[in-house]
Amino acid sequence: MKKVLLFLFALLTTATVWAQDFTPLQVGDNGPFTITNDGVYLSFTPEETDYYVFVGTSDVKLDFAINMDSPDYADALSELDEATNTYVGHLAWTQKLEAGLTYKLRLRAYLEGESGDANVVVSKGYLVSTDAASAGLLNMLRPLPYVAFEGENVKLTANAGVTINSLTATANGEPVEITESGSVYSFTMPAADVTISGSGEMPTLQLGDNEVNVVDMISYAFTPTESGAYIFTMDCDVDAVVQISSGNDMIAMGYAPPLETLSSGVMLDANVTYGVMAIANVYGSNDVAPILNISKYELAPITVGDNEIYAPNGNEFYYPFIPEESGEYTFSTSGFAALNPAAAVMLGDDVIDYCVPNQTDINITVTLQAGVAYAFRVRVGTSHGAFIHLNVSEDGGSPVGDDNVLQMGDNEVALVNEPTVYFFTPTESGAYIFTLNGDDEAMFLVALDEEGEKISMGMPQEPEQTPCAAAMLEAGVTYSVVTMLPQGDSSGILNVAKYDIAPITVGENEIYAPCGVDFMYPFTPPVSGEYTFRTTGDASLLPGVGVLLGEDILNHEESQGEDLEFTATLEAGVTYSVVTFVSNFNASLIHLTVVSPLLAINVPESFEHGTVTSNKEAASIGETVTLTVTPDNGYEIETLTVTFSPEAEPSGALIRLRGGSVDIIPGTDLNTFTFEMPAAPVYVNATFKEATVTGVQDLNAAQPRSGQRYNLMGQPVGDDYKGIVIQDGKKFVVK
Numbered sequence: 217m218k219k220v221l222l223f224l225f226a227l228l229t230t231a232t233v234w235a236q237d238f239t240p241l242q243v244g245d246n247g248p249f250t251i252t253n254d255g256v257y258l259s260f261t262p263e264e265t266d267y268y269v270f271v272g273t274s275d276v277k278l279d280f281a282i283n284m285d286s287p288d289y290a291d292a293l294s295e296l297d298e299a300t301n302t303y304v305g306h307l308a309w310t311q312k313l314e315a316g317l318t319y320k321l322r323l324r325a326y327l328e329g330e331s332g333d334a335n336v337v338v339s340k341g342y343l344v345s346t347d348a349a350s351a352g353l354l355n356m357l358r359p360l361p362y363v364a365f366e367g368e369n370v371k372l373t374a375n376a377g378v379t380i381n382s383l384t385a386t387a388n389g390e391p392v393e394i395t396e397s398g399s400v401y402s403f404t405m406p407a408a409d410v411t412i413s414g415s416g417e418m419p420t421l422q423l424g425d426n427e428v429n430v431v432d433m434i435s436y437a438f439t440p441t442e443s444g445a446y447i448f449t450m451d452c453d454v455d456a457v458v459q460i461s462s463g464n465d466m467i468a469m470g471y472a473p474p475l476e477t478l479s480s481g482v483m484l485d486a487n488v489t490y491g492v493m494a495i496a497n498v499y500g501s502n503d504v505a506p507i508l509n510i511s512k513y514e515l516a517p518i519t520v521g522d523n524e525i526y527a528p529n530g531n532e533f534y535y536p537f538i539p540e541e542s543g544e545y546t547f548s549t550s551g552f553a554a555l556n557p558a559a560a561v562m563l564g565d566d567v568i569d570y571c572v573p574n575q576t577d578i579n580i581t582v583t584l585q586a587g588v589a590y591a592f593r594v595r596v597g598t599s600h601g602a603f604i605h606l607n608v609s610e611d612g613g614s615p616v617g618d619d620n621v622l623q624m625g626d627n628e629v630a631l632v633n634e635p636t637v638y639f640f641t642p643t644e645s646g647a648y649i650f651t652l653n654g655d656d657e658a659m660f661l662v663a664l665d666e667e668g669e670k671i672s673m674g675m676p677q678e679p680e681q682t683p684c685a686a687a688m689l690e691a692g693v694t695y696s697v698v699t700m701l702p703q704g705d706s707s708g709i710l711n712v713a714k715y716d717i718a719p720i721t722v723g724e725n726e727i728y729a730p731c732g733v734d735f736m737y738p739f740t741p742p743v744s745g746e747y748t749f750r751t752t753g754d755a756s757l758l759p760g761v762g763v764l765l766g767e768d769i770l771n772h773e774e775s776q777g778e779d780l781e782f783t784a785t786l787e788a789g790v791t792y793s794v795v796t797f798v799s800n801f802n803a804s805l806i807h808l809t810v811v812s813p814l815l816a817i818n819v820p821e822s823f824e825h826g827t828v829t830s831n832k833e834a835a836s837i838g839e840t841v842t843l844t845v846t847p848d849n850g851y852e853i854e855t856l857t858v859t860f861s862p863e864a865e866p867s868g869a870l871i872r873l874r875g876g877s878v879d880i881i882p883g884t885d886l887n888t889f890t891f892e893m894p895a896a897p898v899y900v901n902a903t904f905k906e907a908t909v910t911g912v913q914d915l916n917a918a919q920p921r922s923g924q925r926y927n928l929m930g931q932p933v934g935d936d937y938k939g940i941v942i943q944d945g946k947k948f949v950v951k
Contacts, residue, residue, distance in 0.1 A: 237257065237777075238257050238258060238259035238320060238776060239256065239257070239258050239259070240258070240259050240260070240261065240776070241258050241259065241260045241270075241321070241336060241338050242338065243268075243338045243339070243340070244337065244338060245335065245336075245337055246258075246335065246336045246337070246338065247333070247334060247335035247336055248333040248334065248335050249323060249333065249334050249335070249336070250331065250332075250333055250334075251274065251276070251278075251323055251324055251325050251331060251332060251333070251334045252324065252325055252330070252331045253324055253325045253326075253327065253328045253329065253330065253331075254324065255279075255322045255323060255324030256322070256323050256324070256334075257320065257321070257322055258320075258321040258322070258323060258336065259318050259319065259320055259321065259776065260313075260318070260319050260321065260338060261316065261317065261318045261319070262313045262314070262315050262316075262317070262319075263315060263316075264315050265312050265313065265314050265315040266312055266313065266340055266341070267308065267309070267311075267312055267313070267340070267341030267342060267343055267363045268308065268309075268313050268338060268339065268340060268341050268363075269306065269307070269308045269338070269339045269340075269341040269363055269364065269365040269368075270282070270306075270307040270308065270321065270336055270337075270338055271304065271305070271306055271307075271336070271337045271339070271365070272294065272304070272305040272307070272323055272334055272335070272336050273294075273302050273303065273304050273305075273334065273335050273337075274294070274302065274303050274305075274325075274332050274333065274334035274335075275301075275302060275303070275332045275333065276303060276325045276326070276327070276330045276331070276332035276334075277293070277294055277296075277303050277325065277326040277327060277330070278293070278294035278303055278305040278323065278324070278325070278326060278334060279291070279293060279294075279305075279322075279323075279324050279325070279326045280292045280293075280294070280305040280307045280321070280322075280323055281307070281321065281322045282307060282309065282319055282320070282321045283319055283320055283321075290307060290308070290309050291307070292305050292306055292307040293305065293326060294326070307321075308341055308362075308363035308364075309363065310343065310345075310361045310362070310363055314769075316769075316771065316772055316773070317772075317774070318774045318776065323336065339365035339366070340365065340366070341363040341364060341365055342363065342364060342365070342366065342405060342406070342407065342408055342409050342410065343361060343362075343363055343409045343410070344360065344361060344362040344363070344364060344370060344372075344405075344409070344410045344412065345360065345361040345362075345409075345410075345411065345412065346360065346361075346411065346412045346413065347411050347412075347413050349413070350412060350413045350414055350415065351463070352415070352416065352437075352489055353383075353412060353414060353415075353416060354463035354491075355375075355418065355435060355437065355461060355463065355489060355490070355491035356374055356375055356378040356380065356416045356418060356435065356491075357372045357373065357374055357375070357378075357380075357401070357412075357416075358372070358373055358375060359372075360372065360412070360463070361463075364405040365405065366405055366406065366407045367404065367405060368404070368405040369402055369403075369404060369405075370402060370403055370404070370405050370410075371400055371401070371402045372400070372401045372402070372412070373399055373400050373401075374399040374400075374401070374416070375418075375433070375434075375435035375491075375493075376429075376432045376433045376434045376435060377418060377419050377429070377432070377434035377435050377436065378399075378416055378417070378418050378435055379416055379417045379418075380401070380414065380415075380416040381414065381415045381416055381417065382413075382414040382415055383396075383401055383412065383413075383414035383416075384412075384413050384414060385403055385410050385411065385412050385413075386410070386411050386413070387406045387408040387409065387410050387411070388408045392404075392406060392410055418435055418436060418437040418491075419434060419435075419436050419437070420436065420437045420438070420439075421436045421437065421438040421492055421508065421510060422438075422510070423510050423511065423512065424509065424510065424511075425507045425508075425509050426507065426508045426509070426510065427505055427506075427507055427508075428450075428494040428505075428506065428507075428508045429494070429505070430452070430456060430494045430495055430496035430505075430506060431496070433493060433495055434493065434494070435491050435492070435493055436491070436492040436493065436494075437489050437490070437491065437492070438460075438489070438490050438492050438510065439487060439488065439489045439490070440484045440485070440486055440487075440488070440490075440512075441486055441487065442486050442512065443483075443484065443485050443486040444483065444484070444512060444513070444514075444515070445481060445482070445483055445484075445512070445513040445514075445515050445526075445533055446481070446482060446483075446484050446510060446511065446512055446513060447479055447480070447481045447510075447511050447513045447526060447601070448460065448468075448470065448479065448480050448481075448482075448492070448508060448509070448510055449477060449478065449479045449508070449509045449510075449511070450470075450472075450477070450478045450479075450494060450506050450507065450508045450509070451477050451478070451506060451507070452472070452474070452478065452496055452506040453474055453506075454474050454496050455471070455472070455473055455474060455496065456471070456472055456478050456494065456495065456496040456506065457469065457470070457471045457478075457494070457495045457496075458470050458478055458480055458492065458493070458494050458495075458508065459492070459493050459495075460480065460482055460490055460491070460492055461490060461491040461492075461493070462488070462490055462491075463491075467482055467490075467531070468480045468481070468482035468528070468530060468531055469529075469530065470529065470599065470600035470601060471599040471600055472599070472600050478600050479600050479601045479602070480528065480529065480530075480600055480601055481513065481526055481527075481528030481529075481531060481533060481601045482528065482531050483531065483533075492508075494506070494508055513526060515533055515534060515535050515536070516535070516536075517535065517536040517537060517538065518535045518536070518537050518592055518606060518608060519537075519608065520539075520540075520545075520608050520609065520610060521607070521608065521609075522605060522606070522607055523535075523605070523606045523607075523608065524603055524604075524605055524606075525594065525603065525604060525606055526601060526602070526603050526604075527555070527557060527594045527595055527596045527601060527602060527603075527604050528595055528596070528601040529595065529596050529597070529598055529599065529600055529601045529602075530595070531595060532593050532594065532595045533593070533594060533595070534562070534591045534592070534593050535591065535592045535593075535594070536589060536590070536591055536592075537561075537589075537590045537591065537592050537608070538587065538588065538589050538590070539584045539585070539586050539587075539588070539590070540586060540587075541586050541610070542583075542584065542585045542586045543583065543584070543610055544581055544582070544583050544584075544610065545581070545582060545583075545584050545608060545609070545610055546579070546580070546581045546607075546608070546609050546610075547559065547561060547578060547579075547580045547581075547582075547592060547606060547607075547608055548577065548578055548579045548580070548606070548607050548609070549577040549578040549579075549604055549605060549606055549607070550577055550605070550607070551577070551605075552577055552578075552602075552604045552605070553575055553576050553577045554575070554598075555596040555597070555598050555602055555604065556573040556574070556575055556596060556597030556598060557571075557573065557577070557578050557594065557595070557596050557597070557604065558570070558571060558572055558573045558594070558595055558596075558597065559571055559578045559580060559592065559593060559594045559595075560580075560592075560593045561580055561582045561584075561590060561591075561592055561593075562590060562591045562592075562593055563588070563590055563591075566693070567693075568582045568584075568590075569581070569582045569694065573597040578594075578606070592606070594606075620637065620638050620639055621638070621639055621640075621641075622638050622639065622640040622697060622710065622712055623712070624712050624713070624714070625711065625712065625713075626709050626710075626711050627709065627710045627711070627712065628707055628708075628709060628710075629652070629699050629707065629708055629709070629710045630699065630707055631699055631700070631701035631705075631706040631707055631708050632700070632701055632705050632706075636698065636699050636700065637696055637697070637698050638696070638697045638698075638699070638710075639694050639695070639696060639697070640689075640694070640695050640697055640712060641692065641693065641694045641695070642689045642690070642691055642692075642693070642695075642714075643691055643692075644691050644714065645688075645689065645690045645691040646688065646689070646714060646715070646716075646717070647686065647687070647688055647689075647714070647715040647716075647717050647728070647735060648686065648687060648688075648689050648712060648713065648714055648715060649684065649685075649686050649711075649712075649713045649714075649715045649728060649803070650672075650674060650684065650685045650686070650687075650697065650710060650711070650712055651674075651682060651683070651684045651710070651711045651713070652674060652682065652683040652684070652699065652708050652709070652710050652711075653682060653708055653709045653710075653711070671687055671732055671733055672685045672686060672687035672730055672731060672732040672733050672803070673685055673731055673732050673801055673802075674731075674801075674802050674803060675801040675802055676801075676802050681802060683802060684802055684803040684804065685730065685731070685732075685802075685803050686715065686728050686729075686730035686731075686733075686735065686803040687730060687732075687733055688733060688735070697710070715728060717735060717736070717737055717738075718737070719737065719738045719739060719740065720737045720738075720739045720794055720808065720810060721739075721810065722741075722742065722747075722810050722811070722812045722836070722837045722838055722895075723809065723810065723837070723838045724807065724808075724809050725737075725807070725808045725809070725810065726805055726806075726807055726808075727796060727805065727806060727808055728796070728803060728804070728805055728806075729757070729759055729760075729796035729797050729798045729803065729804060729805075729806045730796075730797055730798070730803045731797065731798050731799065731800065731801050731802060731803050732797075733797065734795045734796065734797050735795070735796050735797070736764070736793040736794070736795050737793065737794045737795075737796065738791050738792070738793060738794075739763075739791070739792050739793070739794045739810070740789065740790065740791045740792070741786040741787065741788050741789075741790070741792070741812070742788060742812070742837065742895035743788050743812060743813060743815065743837070743895055743896070744786065744787045744788040744813075745785065745786070745812070745813025746783050746784070746785050746786075746813050747783065747784055747785075747786050747810060747811065747812060747813065748781065748782075748783050748809075748810070748811040749761055749763065749780070749781070749782055749783070749784065749794070749808065749809075749810055749811075750779070750780065750781040750808070750809045750810075750811065751775070751779045751780045751781075751806055751807060751808055751809075752779055752807045752809060753779070753807055754775075754779065754804070754806045754807060755775060755777055755778050755779050756777070756800065757775075757798045757799075757800050757802075757804045757806060758774070758775045758776070758777065758798055758799035758800045759774075759775050759780060759796065759797070759798050759799075759806050760772065760773065760774040760775065760780075760795075760796070760797045760798070760799065761773060761780055761782075761794065761795065761796055761808065762794070762795040763784040763786070763792055763793070763794055763795075764792060764793040764794075764795060765790070765792055765793075770784045770785075770786075770792070771783065771784045772795070774799070775799070794808070796808070811836050812836045812837040812838075812895070813836070814834035814835060814836055815834055815835060815836070815837070815893060815895075815896060815897045815898070816833070816834050816897040816898075817830050817832055817833060817834060817835060817841060817893075817897070817898055817900065818862065818897065818898065818899045818900065819843075819900040820900075820901075823901075823902050823903070823904060824903075824904065825847065825848045825851040825904035825905075826845065826846055826847040826848050826851055826853070826902065826904040827845075827846045828843055828844070828845050828846075828856070828900055828902045829843070829844045829846070830842070830843055830844075830900065831843075831844075835893040836893065837893055837894065837895050838892060838893060839892070839893045840890050840891075840892060840893075841890060841891055841892075841893055842888060842889070842890050843856065843858075843880075843888070843889045843890070843891070843900065844887060844888050845887045845888070845889070845902065846887065847887075847904050847907075848904070850906060850907050851904040851905065851906055851907055852904065852905060852906075852907045852908070853886075853887070853902065853903075853904060854902075854903040854904055854905040855901075855902065855903045856880060856889060856900075856901075856902045857900070857901045857902070858880060858891050858898050858899070858900055859898065859899050859901065860894070860896050860897070860898060860899070861899065862899045923943065924943070925937065925942070925943045926942045926943070937950065938950055
């Protein structure tokens with residue numbers, strides 16, 4: 217199959233990493249935790265948006281990571297503190313953690329088979345970085361940028377080959393004392409961000425051949441005069457690595473074993489200084505002095521026929537292609553499967569079709585229009601870049617078989633213990649729900665985007681749960697859907713349905729929450745004030761709900777195994793977005809209740825000839841309110857109205873039919889009535905009238921008959937008693 221997707225296994229790995237119970241961390245001391253190589257799983261939800269530092273200490277070497285299921289994760293290995301004979305791991309992001317967001321961490325023993333106790337201290341952090349004029353120091357000192365806690369002894373180490381001419385530090389405009397010891401510059405971190413200023417020199421590289429030191433880990437500077445693609449090439453008799461950095465971020469790296477040519481391609485900007493480091497495994501020999509060649513590479517347009525093009529590793533190069541005729545074109549390689557290539561044909565930022573790394577050659581067939589400027593994007597999945605031979609032909613051929621194309625509605629799909637790939641091209645943009653019936657052990661990966669990355673998934677975590685995925689898809693884009701059954705050989709029905717992202721309302725809402733992506737439901741509050749958002753009965757789904765205005769998050773919560781409840785102050789008439797998702801790897805319906813602010817129920821203390829009382833002084837929209845009517849003696853209710861204005865005139869309508877502006881329903885007796893609270897404060901009014909005279913002049917009631925006789929003293933007597941007796945309420949004489 218053309219597009220077998222290894223990303224399914226990345227999905228399973230991610231699910232394994234984070235399908236754990238998380239122990240929440242607090243600012244301050246936490247622990248002890250018993251750790252092994254399997255790790256313990258922790259979470260942290262900051263109360264304030266800020267930098268934070270996590271310091272782990274243990275008697276064994278630590279591996280510490282935060283948010284490994286995100287491409288923007290951070291990790292750290294501990295170092296031995298000889299003074300205390302403990303291992304200390306310093307973990308921090310050079311970005312602020314957002315208040316209310318929950319971040320996931322893993323703490324484990326670095327070596328397999330080791331175990332020990334560990335403690336974690338969470339502290340507020342402060343940023344150490346350079347000013348704009350000293351940005352070149354980012355390539356000279358490590359680690360920069362850096363986040364430290366107050367009182368920490370910060371050590372900045374100059375890279376080999378670097379000469380620091382001057383170095384100063386300030387915090388809030390005040391100088392911070394720096395101590396120099398060889399190539400190490402240290403200072404005590406104040407309770408404020410620190411700005412490093414200064415200058416230094418690095419050995420420079422030029423276009424062409426450069427003799428480089430691969431023994432001492434020398435940092436070199438390279439400043440291109442033109443923007444574009446560059447290739448770094450080095451031949452070495454031993455294992456070698458070349459890495460290119462922009463500041464503290466490595467943007468390209470090439471590795472080659474002995475006697476192979478190392479190369480790495482990367483896009484660079486003109487007049488920006490990049491750091492370059494060449495390293496070799498010299499095995500104790502200092503006689504290695506390889507040549508590093510830097511060349512500018514032209515991304516020339518590819519043509520129909522054979523093309524020799526460079527494919528970088530870790531980065532991507534884009535080659536223009538303008539077809540002379542409209543029709544089907546096939547982009548293919550032969551003999552380059554070992555390079556694990558990935559490629560895509562693009563129009564602007566849109567991917568028309570692509571292939572993912574799968575140890576196979578490139579083979580993409582697309583329909584293109586004459587004279588339109590397309591691009592061919594390519595990279596390899598090996599340790600260094602390489603030149604490949606790309607053939608472009610007009611012979612066409614369908615890239616997808618009919619058996620693998622999904623339609624709206626029910627589709628029969630294979631469920632086997634290896635990935636089976638299907639393709640779906642929506643005709644309308646919007647939300648889609650994929651539901652798989654057939655085996656509750658099945659799992660599937662839905663809607664691989666143009667980068668080959670998973671954007672949604674359906675993988676049940678509970679018995680008898682139906683695999684379900686949900687995603688926002690674009691019309692005309694072909695997406696990949698992968699099915700898999702870990703054990704067995706079966707088939708199932710995959711239903712594809714379009715889902716209406718309808719506005720949510722005050723009250724109860726049953727809505728889909730996808731996994732891996734968000735659904736955004738519009739919500740326009742009918743009144744201004746504080747709204748409560750609450751999930752009910754969905755704790756096992758690990759739901760997340762947030763309220764946004766544009767791109768600004770007003771408030772949100774993520775479940776750690778409990779139902780959610782939070783508030784947000786909203787303005788009437790403004791349309792907000794309510795974001796939903798679940799974290800249990802399976803899209804699901806969730807039950808979201810929206811409670812409005814309380815609105816006043818205005819009831820006068822009394823009316824002429826009676827009173828009305830309410831069981832609530834204020835109520836949320838949709839709540840049931842009960843009114844109890846108490847007429848004075850000899851009076852009865854005439855009209856009862858609930859209006860939006862105190863000046864509104866009573867309608868005079870019969871109370872049991874309708875009252876004023878709000879429907880009123882009679883209760884179980886003649887003096888109770890209910891109404892549903894509208895989206896506005898209400899005013900209750902009532903009139904009473906004299907009770908109607910029925911005209912009844914006499915009343916006869918049937919009396920019970922027992923036959924028992926009584927004397928005038930009220931004593932029971934027998935039938936033979938002589939005298940005055942009373943029987944069944946009648947008095948007579950027995951002789």
